[in-house]
Amino acid sequence: MTDSSRGRPRVGLFVTCLMNLFRPNIGFATAKLLEEAGCRLVVPQGQTCCGQPGYNAGDEDSARALAQQVILAFEEFDYLVGPSGSCLASIRHDYPLLFAAAPAWRARAEALAAKSWELTSFLVDVLGISQTGARFDGVVTYHDSCSGLRGLGIKGQPRQLLAGIEGLTLREMAETEVCCGFGGTFCVKYPEISLKLVDDKIQNVLATGADTLLGGDLGCLMQVAGRLRRRDLPMRVYHVAEVLAGLATGPSIGEGPLASG
Amino acid sequence: MDLHSHEFQSRARTALHDTSLQQALDQARDGFVAKRAAQVAELSEFEALREAAAQLKDHILEHLDDYLERYETAVNAAGGHVHWARDDAEARRIILDICARVDARTVTKGKSMVSEEIGLNEALIEAGLKVVETDLGEYIIQLAGEAPSHIIAPAVHKTREQVADLFEAAHGGPRRTEISDLVDAARQALRGRYFEADVGITGGNFLIAETGSSLIVTNEGNGDLTQTLARVHIVTAGIERVVPTLHDATLFLRLLARSATGQETETYTTVSTGPRRLDDLDGPEEYHVVLVDNGRSRMLAGPFRAMLRCIRCGACMNHCPVYGAIGGHAYGWVYPGPMGSVLTPLIKGLDLAYDLPNACTLNGRCASVCPVKIPLPDLLRQLRHAQFTQAITPRRQRGALAAWRVVATRPWLYHALERVVARILARLGARTGRLRRVPGAHGWTLGRDLPTPAARTFLECWHHEREKS
Numbered sequence: 198m199t200d201s202s203r204g205r206p207r208v209g210l211f212v213t214c215l216m217n218l219f220r221p222n223i224g225f226a227t228a229k230l231l232e233e234a235g236c237r238l239v240v241p242q243g244q245t246c247c248g249q250p251g252y253n254a255g256d257e258d259s260a261r262a263l264a265q266q267v268i269l270a271f272e273e274f275d276y277l278v279g280p281s282g283s284c285l286a287s288i289r290h291d292y293p294l295l296f297a298a299a300p301a302w303r304a305r306a307e308a309l310a311a312k313s314w315e316l317t318s319f320l321v322d323v324l325g326i327s328q329t330g331a332r333f334d335g336v337v338t339y340h341d342s343c344s345g346l347r348g349l350g351i352k353g354q355p356r357q358l359l360a361g362i363e364g365l366t367l368r369e370m371a372e373t374e375v376c377c378g379f380g381g382t383f384c385v386k387y388p389e390i391s392l393k394l395v396d397d398k399i400q401n402v403l404a405t406g407a408d409t410l411l412g413g414d415l416g417c418l419m420q421v422a423g424r425l426r427r428r429d430l431p432m433r434v435y436h437v438a439e440v441l442a443g444l445a446t447g448p449s450i451g452e453g454p455l456a457s458g
Numbered sequence: 459m460d461l462h463s464h465e466f467q468s469r470a471r472t473a474l475h476d477t478s479l480q481q482a483l484d485q486a487r488d489g490f491v492a493k494r495a496a497q498v499a500e501l502s503e504f505e506a507l508r509e510a511a512a513q514l515k516d517h518i519l520e521h522l523d524d525y526l527e528r529y530e531t532a533v534n535a536a537g538g539h540v541h542w543a544r545d546d547a548e549a550r551r552i553i554l555d556i557c558a559r560v561d562a563r564t565v566t567k568g569k570s571m572v573s574e575e576i577g578l579n580e581a582l583i584e585a586g587l588k589v590v591e592t593d594l595g596e597y598i599i600q601l602a603g604e605a606p607s608h609i610i611a612p613a614v615h616k617t618r619e620q621v622a623d624l625f626e627a628a629h630g631g632p633r634r635t636e637i638s639d640l641v642d643a644a645r646q647a648l649r650g651r652y653f654e655a656d657v658g659i660t661g662g663n664f665l666i667a668e669t670g671s672s673l674i675v676t677n678e679g680n681g682d683l684t685q686t687l688a689r690v691h692i693v694t695a696g697i698e699r700v701v702p703t704l705h706d707a708t709l710f711l712r713l714l715a716r717s718a719t720g721q722e723t724e725t726y727t728t729v730s731t732g733p734r735r736l737d738d739l740d741g742p743e744e745y746h747v748v749l750v751d752n753g754r755s756r757m758l759a760g761p762f763r764a765m766l767r768c769i770r771c772g773a774c775m776n777h778c779p780v781y782g783a784i785g786g787h788a789y790g791w792v793y794p795g796p797m798g799s800v801l802t803p804l805i806k807g808l809d810l811a812y813d814l815p816n817a818c819t820l821n822g823r824c825a826s827v828c829p830v831k832i833p834l835p836d837l838l839r840q841l842r843h844a845q846f847t848q849a850i851t852p853r854r855q856r857g858a859l860a861a862w863r864v865v866a867t868r869p870w871l872y873h874a875l876e877r878v879v880a881r882i883l884a885r886l887g888a889r890t891g892r893l894r895r896v897p898g899a900h901g902w903t904l905g906r907d908l909p910t911p912a913a914r915t916f917l918e919c920w921h922h923e924r925e926k927s
């Protein structure tokens with residue numbers, strides 16, 4: 198009997214490149230949440246990146262090569278799950294488009310897309326979880342990252358899970374659905390415009406009086422946290438997975454390195 | 459209008475430092491966004507209307523040749539003339555010829571983005587004609603000697619104070635700053651001109667194939683005066699503006715005002731069909747329509763057809779964070795914001811407007827408000843793809859992508875490099891916990907710190923840990 202037939206889905210963890218390098222804690226938090234939810238977790242070695250840097254720069258050929266790599270590494274699992282709306286929106290929407298001219302690969306891309314989930318939506322929409330049993334003391338505000346919000350319809354799921362966190366109060370900011378200015382390589386290609394957008398975002402964050410900013414995409418969080426640090430503004434920034442898993446205990450993003458593992 | 463899109467980066471930088479521009483942009487954006495949202499909330503079938511409008515537009519575009527023929531026949535039957543212009547130069551020539559033939563001296567103009575697209579004002583003035591813009595926003599920027607910065611609010615980049623200064627200089631004192639006084643002052647200045655005009659030029663929001671009519675919407679009524687009081691009325695419009703029937707136009711009208719200004723409907727909706735008939739009380743002696751192609755049939759045939767659904771409402775730019783940060787002039791041509799970032803490279807050239815498709819975070823807010831559901835971010839990405847395949851993308855960037863591909867398609871190499879980078883960055887930031895300058899990451903560290911990573915990557919820790927257990 199396979200594990201999945203006993204009701205324990207085999208999940209391949211999608212390790213985003215930024216998370217792997219800058220914030221392993223998000224990976225451990227994601228793993229903890231999935232395992233506590235009863236998943237059998239595997240971290241495939243054959244993965245690197247979802248391919249968006251190529252796709253969004255117009256290099257479809259390279260994006261296709263990366264998409265094939267992800268498909269090969271993950272198609273054996275019941276699900277692909279990752280802590281990023283951006284990467285997951287790409288896997289779900291862009292991959293099938295990339296293989297429009299190759300029916301066999303297109304079918305495999307569509308099959309993978311159908312079982313690929315962003316973490317919070319997987320917990321809520323697929324596993325039906327409403328509580329993660331963690332505690333976090335603080336007043337938080339939540340930034341809706343664009344790809345997750347508009348690409349995958351992620352809005353209620355993280356909030357629903359955060360509502361079950363003891364000690365946490367959520368205070369919504371104005372324009373939470375407006376872009377923070379990260380935009381992948383946009384933030385380094387057009388830094389001045391990007392900084393204007395993140396300063397607008399920070400103004401809305403600060404206006405809530407919250408002491409912590411949460412979000413579901415490390416790119417956006419590094420953008421806001423990096424700017425907050427540069428401006429010497431005190432504000433904790435965590436990925437929502439860290440809070441949900443009860444692992445938001447060490448220094449927040451940009452506040453110094455976390456001890457490994 | 460000359461193309462300045464290659465100056466995007468420097469223009470954007472200037473705009474970011476222009477305090478009155480920033481003030482004007484903040485005000486305008488908040489108003490547009492809130493008013494549209496209120497209208498959408500009021501109309502439960504708004505989403506269904508968007509879907510219907512997108513489908514109807516696709517149907518029209520599929521049969522565009524057919525509808526255009528019907529339209530031409532109907533215009534002729536009503537006593538008007540249709541002129542076909544392949545490009546901007548031909549459009550200018552057609553209009554100059556008409557003006558010369560009727561011995562025109564003064565031309566009044568209602569707001570028309572196509573006339574900006576074909577550079578009409580410059581051509582008319584060069585030919586010795588007096589050109590009077592009658593739309594308040596266009597009138598303001600004409601006084602300022604500037605180009606429009608928004609497709610429905612051409613002077614949106616001006617603060618009220620700046621308008622007051624312009625009016626004082628043009629009309630004499632006393633200086634007035636109340637909006638109603640400013641509107642009044644413009645009306646007074648324009649009134650006489652309508653009667654002087656030999657030719658009145660307007661745009662055309664919709665061209666009705668069934669009746670051969672042109673339909674315009676305005677909030678000031680200036681379009682009506684422009685087209686009824688002049689001896690000759692010339693409509694300029696893109697070939698994609700045709701719709702089958704008046705009834706079809708109402709579908710778009712319900713979406714247009716709500717999306718554009720957050721009104722239920724514009725103040726004036728005016729339909730004109732042919733020249734004045736014997737028993738008409740007023741109207742022009744001649745009625746001409748100049749149908750401009752200027753790259754549109756090329757769009758129709760290729761992967762960018764969806765862009766021709768555009769009804770020029772401006773919602774995409776009102777909701778675009780980049781437009782909101784830098785305003786319309788940074789885009790360097792007639793059409794700014796998301797729709798302009800698609801149109802300008804397609805009409806003027808992918809190389810001459812390189813930055814436009816790239817200066818976008820692909821956040822998708824534009825597409826989520828577009829009344830005809832144009833997938834603007836997808837089109838921008840496709841333009842990037844076209845730039846990449848035509849080697850317009852800068853060499854350095856293509857080199858970086860090639861290197862990234864070599865590494866990213868080899869997991870062992872990729873992971874090894876990430877491990878090395880993690881160690882280096884961790885050492886660099888060990889003392890302070892923050893990285894203020896990182897070699898090769900200037901674009902990032904220009905205004906932000908880089909978080910100091912842990913010395914070991916997630917994959918490293920994970921496999922180390924799991925192998926132990």
Ligand code: SF4
Nearest residue numbers: 768769771772774828
């Ligand atoms: S692209 Fe859509 S939102 Fe933008 S102006 Fe055209 S119709 Fe309006």
